Structure formats: C-alpha cells, structure tokens
Amino acid sequence: ERSRVTPYHASKSTVLIDASTPVVVLINRGSTSATEIFTSALRDNCRALVIGERSYGKGLIQAVVGLENGSRLVLTTG
Numbered sequence: 001e002r003s004r005v006t007p008y009h010a011s012k013s014t015v016l017i018d019a020s021t022p023v024v025v026l027i028n029r030g031s032t033s034a035t036e037i038f039t040s041a042l043r044d045n046c047r048a049l050v051i052g053e054r055s056y057g058k059g060l061i062q063a064v065v066g067l068e069n070g071s072r073l074v075l076t077t078g
Contacts, residue, residue, distance in 0.1 A: 019047075022049070023042065023047060023048040023049070024048060024049045024050075024051060025039045025042060025043075025048050025049070025050045025051070025052075026051060026052045027039060027050060027051075027052040027053065027055050028052050028053040028055070029053050029054065029055065029056060030056065031052075031055040031056060032055065032056040033056075035055070036055050036056070036057070037061070039055070061076070061077050062074055062075065062076045062077075063075045063077070
C-alpha cells in the first residue's frame with residue numbers, strides 16, 4: 001500500500017547501524033551485481049561476516065566518470 005511507504009533520505013552523517021553492532025550477510029548462488037559489490041564492501045572494511053554459498057560472480061565493477069560537457073560515462077570493467 002502506497003500510504004505505508006515512508007521516504008528515507010540518507011546523508012553522510014546518517015548512522016543506520018552502530019559500529020559495535022555485529023553484521024552478518026547471507027548470500028547464495030543467486031546473489032548478483034549490487035549485492036556482491038555491497039557485500040564485498042562490508043567484508044573488505046571488516047564490517048560484516050559473509051556466510052553462505054559462492055555468489056553468481058559476474059566480477060564486474062562499474063565506475064561513473066564525469067565528462068567535461070557535464071555528461072557521465074558508466075565504465076564497466078571485469
């Protein structure tokens with residue numbers, strides 16, 4: 001129901017989970033793309049324990065590059 005949707009606006013100072021709160025991420029073969037990147041960021045920063053199966057593993061990373069004319073280029077590497 002649309003009336004139950006509450007907009008959320010994050011900022012750099014927003015803390016959703018206190019740093020002392022343990023975080024566990026569960027993944028499986030179906031975990032792809034943004035899930036893999038988000039999970040990797042948490043793991044690489046020693047912020048979460050990742051358990052489960054090996055993920056889909058596309059192995060792609062995207063970067064957004066601003067161009068001189070104000071447009072943006074999305075660069076995908078693998």
